[in-house]
Amino acid sequence: MPARSFPKDLLPIVQNPAFTLSRRNLGKAGLALLGAAALPRVASAAQVPATVQPLASSRVVRPELLRRAMAALQRHGPRIAHRDRIAIADFAQPSAQPRFYLIDMASGMTTTLLVAHGSGSDPTHSGFLQRFSNTEGSNASSEGAFLASDYYVGKHGKSQRLIGLDPTNNNALARALVVHAAWYANPDMLRTHGQLGRSQGCFAVSEGDLQQVFARLGEGRMIYSAKV
Numbered sequence: 001m002p003a004r005s006f007p008k009d010l011l012p013i014v015q016n017p018a019f020t021l022s023r024r025n026l027g028k029a030g031l032a033l034l035g036a037a038a039l040p041r042v043a044s045a046a047q048v049p050a051t052v053q054p055l056a057s058s059r060v061v062r063p064e065l066l067r068r069a070m071a072a073l074q075r076h077g078p079r080i081a082h083r084d085r086i087a088i089a090d091f092a093q094p095s096a097q098p099r100f101y102l103i104d105m106a107s108g109m110t111t112t113l114l115v116a117h118g119s120g121s122d123p124t125h126s127g128f129l130q131r132f133s134n135t136e137g138s139n140a141s142s143e144g145a146f147l148a149s150d151y152y153v154g155k156h157g158k159s160q161r162l163i164g165l166d167p168t169n170n171n172a173l174a175r176a177l178v179v180h181a182a183w184y185a186n187p188d189m190l191r192t193h194g195q196l197g198r199s200q201g202c203f204a205v206s207e208g209d210l211q212q213v214f215a216r217l218g219e220g221r222m223i224y225s226a227k228v
Contacts, residue, residue, distance in 0.1 A: 060101075060110070061088050061101050061110075062092075062228065064228050065090055065092075065226055066088070068224070068228060069086065069145075069224040072145040072165075073086060073145075076145050076147075076165045076222065079165060080220065080221065080222050081219075081220030082218065082220045084104070084105055084221075085102065085104050085218075085221055086103050086105065086221060086222045086223070086224065087100065087101060087216075087217055087221070087222070087224070088101045088223070088225075089101075089203060089224070089226075090227075091121075091129040091225060091226065091227040092227045094195065095114070095115075095117060095127045095195045095196040096190050096194060096195045098114055099112070100112065100114065100203070100205065100213075102213065111212065111216065113209045114185055114187065114190075114196060114205065114209070115185065115203050115205050116182065116196045116197060116198055116199045116203075116204040116205075117129045118133075118139050118141040118199050118200060118201035118202070119139045119198035119200065120138040120140030121133070121140040121198075122198055125198065127194070127195035127196075129227055134167075134168055134169055134170065134171050134175075135171070136171060136174060136175050139200045141199075141201050141225065142164060142169035142171075142172060142175075142177060142201065143168045143169060143225055143226055143227070144165065144166030144167075144169040144224070144225060145164075145166055145169075145225075146162040146163065146165065146169060146172060146177075146222065146223040146224075147162065147163040147165055147220070147221075147222060148162060148179070148217050148218065148219055148220065148221050148222070149162060149219060156180035156181065156182060156202075157181060158180075158210070159178040159179060159180040160178055160179040161173065161178055162223065169225070176202075177201050177202050178202050179203045179213060179214075180203075180204055180210070181204070181206065181209070182199065182204040182207070183197075184198070184199075185197065185199075185205050186207055187206060203225075
């Protein structure tokens with residue numbers, strides 16, 4: 001397959017000296033993500049286990065969402081200590097689809113997992129996120145860039161605090177929006193209900209996936225949440 005040029009609208013990001021990844025490595029990862037976007041999506045998260053795989057697959061970040069995440073990574077650069085890996089939550093997809101992308105920007109590999117959205121974002125429990133909110137008590141998911149912060153043990157077991165970096169999610173700490181595991185985000189929910197349960201706005205992942213998320217994300221990296 002002939003080599004592709006890097007998308008022109010992403011060049012200002014990867015050429016910026018403040019961006020710590022090399023243009024070559026970032027371009028490799030970005031092209032793999034963008035180049036596979038036209039492939040068919042999987043029918044159900046239960047059909048394909050969430051494993052590390054090449055980005056040139058049916059489960060890739062959609063181009064416009066990737067562009068927005070990359071722009072956020074540049075915009076918040078001074079506050080994000082590590083930019084070798086990022087996570088993207090694609091809330092345009094239903095909860096039955098693996099839509100939480102853990103991306104290694106240098107190697108061009110991704111892990112795609114299930115993640116629940118907030119009950120306030122989906123009041124009728126349709127399985128689709130209807131709206132975002134940054135309001136305390138909304139129980140909704142928030143949109144924007146989050147900084148993965150410290151770990152603690154709370155009512156959901158080991159969890160990770162998140163700092164909202166945008167006006168659309170800057171109440172994340174006050175709202176206690178975190179990454180945690182939950183039974184209602186386990187794959188067997190798809191077999192019995194066809195969709196995941198809902199959180200109170202947190203990024204709730206499967207109980208079997210939590211350690212993988214913590215290991216790959218770590219502290220000081222970005223999670224980007226959007227519906228594009």
